[in-house]
Amino acid sequence: MQNTPEESSPLESREAEGHDPPKRPRRQRVFGRFAFTIVALPFLVYFIGMQLGLYLDGLNSFVPVDTQHKIVRGLVQSTIEELKTTAAGTAALEGAKVADFAKIMEQEGPSIDALRDAGGRILRDDSKLLAQLRGEFEKLLQLMEAHEEGDREAVAKRSRQKEADGEDVGESWVTKWFPTHQTWYPTIYTCVITVTAVLVVIVFAGYFRIPVNFSFWSVIVGIAGIVVWVGLWWLDKHYLHVGEWVGAGTRKAFNPFEVLKDDPTWMRQFLWIRFAGLVVIVPIVEEFFLRGFLMRYVDDPDWDEVPIGENTWMGILAPTAYGVLGHPAEWLAAAVWFSMVTWLFLRTRSIWNCVIAHATTNLLLGLFVIYYGVWELW
8 A cells, every 4th residue: 555645764765855865874883983093093003113114125235237236346357457467367358358348337327238248258268367256247247147137136235245344335225324235124124014013002901902812723723824925936836837927026135044143042032022023013003994994994984894704705805815916936825824713703703713724824924934934934
């Protein structure tokens, strides 16, 4: 039976009169007024700080081609001058037509092909007088080839050695503040973790606005996570090679036992700091960002009104997408592991269980890396 005018609903009457329909009632906010500061700000500080650190460390290890030439050019030229001091040396230089090579060396940016062409006679010459010159020429080619292949660390290692020996290798605003003779990753990481930890302490009470309902599934998922992460990383690296096909490459390996061996105290301190970040700080800031902000924001711009654990498929897939994009070298392991933790989150409706699972996996991964020396997983 149709409604008569007298029986029309209040909503229909308001619409007939040109009024807007009533807005949906506001739901209770989970983290409250400072929600973004609690669940997102510490993670963003950590993430941006690490990216900035990697960028600076990358610039620090990047030596331009003209600087590479400068490093080796002096060695080659000094060798030529030494050979010119003797009659036999002069004859050897003329016989090898080193003059052509020396001219090319004086250019700002000679190509590898030009150097190979002009220096070919030097490499083929058996004269003992040219042995040192051949050695320096080969070093130059290795540096330039390393640069072409993107092996910036090989180039940087040579640059650091020359700078440590007191030779001028060129200076930029990066090398001025971050000298190339030392590695800045430990210092940068320590600063970022310290600032992030301070923020975590400031907002820590806000994390407990959601209940802490511990489940043994968090430990199970954490232990299974190390098997999944290492196993799938190994499978892709040795058999699938999908990471190589998509150009993901490998993560830069950092071995503190090698890089910091000259300063054992700082090495031990950094290991403690690294594990504190790995097991405490990162699991908290990352899980509260992913489960407390990202999954809910994808579902609703008024994200803090979305109940914990009530997500659409878009929200459920968001952490996995983040994991794959954030770990391209271990994309397969990241896809499975982040999906496992999302399953744990939906089962327990607890971010704290995700933190425990994350911390467990990271602890075991850190111990695995140190024991087996697989530093690219660090």
